Amino acid sequence: xxxxxxxxxxxxxxxxxxxxxxxxxxxxxxxxxxxxxxxxxxxxxxxxxxxxxxxxxxxxxxxxxxxxxxxxxxxxxxxxxxxxxxxxxxxxxxxxxxxxxxxxxxxxxxxxxxxxxxxxxxxxxxxxxxxxxxxxxxxxxxxxxxxxxxxxxxxxxxxxxxxxxxxxxxxxxxxxxxxxxxxxxxxxxxxxxxxxxxxxxxxxxxxxxxxxxxxxxxxxxxxxxxxxxxxxxxxxxxxxxxxxxxxxxxxxxxxxxxxxxxxxxxxxxxxxxxxxxxxxxxxxxxxxxxxxxxxxxxxxxxxxxxxxxx
Amino acid sequence: xxxxxxxxxxxxxxxxxxxxxxxxxxxxxxxxxxxxxxxxxxxxxxxxxxxxxxxxxxxxxxxxxxxxxxxxxxxxxxxxxxxxxxxxxxxxxxxxxxxxxxxxxxxxxxxxxxxxxxxxxxxxxxxxxxxxxxxxxxxxxxxxxxxxxxxxxxxxxxxxxxxxxxxxxxxxxxxxxxxxxxxxxxxxxxxxxxxxxxxxxxxxxxxxxxxxxxxxxxxxxxxxxxxxxxxxxxxxxxxxxxxxxxxxxxxxxx
Numbered sequence: 001x002x003x004x005x006x007x008x009x010x011x012x013x014x015x016x017x018x019x020x021x022x023x024x025x026x027x028x029x030x031x032x033x034x035x036x037x038x039x040x041x042x043x044x045x046x047x048x049x050x051x052x053x054x055x056x057x058x059x060x061x062x063x064x065x066x067x068x069x070x071x072x073x074x075x076x077x078x079x080x081x082x083x084x085x086x087x088x089x090x091x092x093x094x095x096x097x098x099x100x101x102x103x104x105x106x107x108x109x110x111x112x113x114x115x116x117x118x119x120x121x122x123x124x125x126x127x128x129x130x131x132x133x134x135x136x137x138x139x140x141x142x143x144x145x146x147x148x149x150x151x152x153x154x155x156x157x158x159x160x161x162x163x164x165x166x167x168x169x170x171x172x173x174x175x176x177x178x179x180x181x182x183x184x185x186x187x188x189x190x191x192x193x194x195x196x197x198x199x200x201x202x203x204x205x206x207x208x209x210x211x212x213x214x215x216x217x218x219x220x221x222x223x224x225x226x227x228x229x230x231x232x233x234x235x236x237x238x239x240x241x242x243x244x245x246x247x248x249x250x251x252x253x254x255x256x257x258x259x260x261x262x263x264x265x266x267x268x269x270x271x272x273x274x275x276x277x278x279x280x281x282x283x284x285x286x287x288x289x290x291x292x293x294x295x296x297x298x299x300x301x302x303x304x305x306x307x308x309x310x
Numbered sequence: 311x312x313x314x315x316x317x318x319x320x321x322x323x324x325x326x327x328x329x330x331x332x333x334x335x336x337x338x339x340x341x342x343x344x345x346x347x348x349x350x351x352x353x354x355x356x357x358x359x360x361x362x363x364x365x366x367x368x369x370x371x372x373x374x375x376x377x378x379x380x381x382x383x384x385x386x387x388x389x390x391x392x393x394x395x396x397x398x399x400x401x402x403x404x405x406x407x408x409x410x411x412x413x414x415x416x417x418x419x420x421x422x423x424x425x426x427x428x429x430x431x432x433x434x435x436x437x438x439x440x441x442x443x444x445x446x447x448x449x450x451x452x453x454x455x456x457x458x459x460x461x462x463x464x465x466x467x468x469x470x471x472x473x474x475x476x477x478x479x480x481x482x483x484x485x486x487x488x489x490x491x492x493x494x495x496x497x498x499x500x501x502x503x504x505x506x507x508x509x510x511x512x513x514x515x516x517x518x519x520x521x522x523x524x525x526x527x528x529x530x531x532x533x534x535x536x537x538x539x540x541x542x543x544x545x546x547x548x549x550x551x552x553x554x555x556x557x558x559x560x561x562x563x564x
Contacts (some may be wrong), residue, residue, distance in 0.1 A: 097332035169482075183411075185407060185411040186408055188405075188411065189407060189470075190404035190413075191397070192362055192403070192404070192474075192476065193425035193429055193474075193477060194398060194400045194401025194425065194429045195393060195425070195428060199429075203424070207415045208414065208415055213476035246385055278338070284415060285417075285458065286415075286459060
């Protein structure tokens, strides 16, 4: 075994240290406990009769379920698009020097964060009983068109309004936090180059704010994916409601709930991957070295380094 | 074209009840380098920021190249300039900050080319070529595609100088450009500024670098508590200060 006194004859550099690493028996014990508990849970799930895995397999790619999956993806995408757009507008309004404009944004956020999403959805669904006719025209003036609420606010529109407007309130706070995370010196540097307010926002502040905005937005998207299931309460046919339609006829409730759970898990997993790449895109210029890879962390498990997982 | 680049007459500036500038009078001629010295809190940075309207003055008159900063005068009345007019004037004045304020999400070259492309409408390839030249000139020809985070403070500040120069300003403002740097990195930044002064750039430099002021400045101004205590040639102000306050300050920093 080499000791540190031995030196390379040619370079004069001492040999690499080859010390006996500190052992971590605790990490191995913890890992074994976790594995045993995990294995027993998996075994009970796989062998439980109630799950009826055969039925699950039968319905996993049923056309009605697949249709629901597509509807859920589409709804998530649209509702997040509405929410993000609204969030950016509300966040910019919050920063306005005009107290009426910033106050309006505050009021919006206060209302939509302060009432349950389910209640908001039911409200939009029943809007026709409140305003049978919707007047579009000059405020306090004559109406130009007056469509019936039921023709304008379809079930789909009610779901989209409910989910999107609610999301806007949350996104506004996320975007605002992003704006606040960018130091004021950045704005001043851009101003001194003669850039306009819009250019500063678009080219300097927003790209840096994205680093702070993206992770919670990924979180919101994952929440949204699952919140779309609330649309089932107002008979919009997304993933959950398509499963309900099937099991209300054949009473195979549990297997169908398993089917849609699998689909929700698949979809959120896809979102995880997407988020990873978006985060990497907006992390440019903020870290010198790449983050330690998962592989390196696993290898660190048996070693003495501080990067162990246990 | 007037010989006078910057003219300040009785410039006052308050933040709430705190009066930071209490009547500043000074003149900077085209091609001249003025160094502004003074203890922290004396208002020297604030004055610099007033010149490109990052701060609004409360009283007095401040003009750059014969035009009022932030206002237009017509019929004996002052009209506030609109945002895009202020921006257009700022584009003609370069500013270098104490903490560099480089855009961290852009490479050195992107930082330098951003202003010309977006503000002056210079074609992208021209702006990049010019940016490369400027970065070479400040000794960073090998750091074009490096992000600011991987540059030392001195390198970042030289990118910031190149970024300001890319706009081809008629006046450069330096707000303590070397105060946030490690001592060994100060020299490179001062060299870049010295070069700029030799090329005839009009510069106002807020600094604590007495050696630089003595060597490069045409005019040295000593400020304290929001007023100009004394001004004159470097030899006069630094060599034989007339005012007791100046002497006390210089004895501490020299």
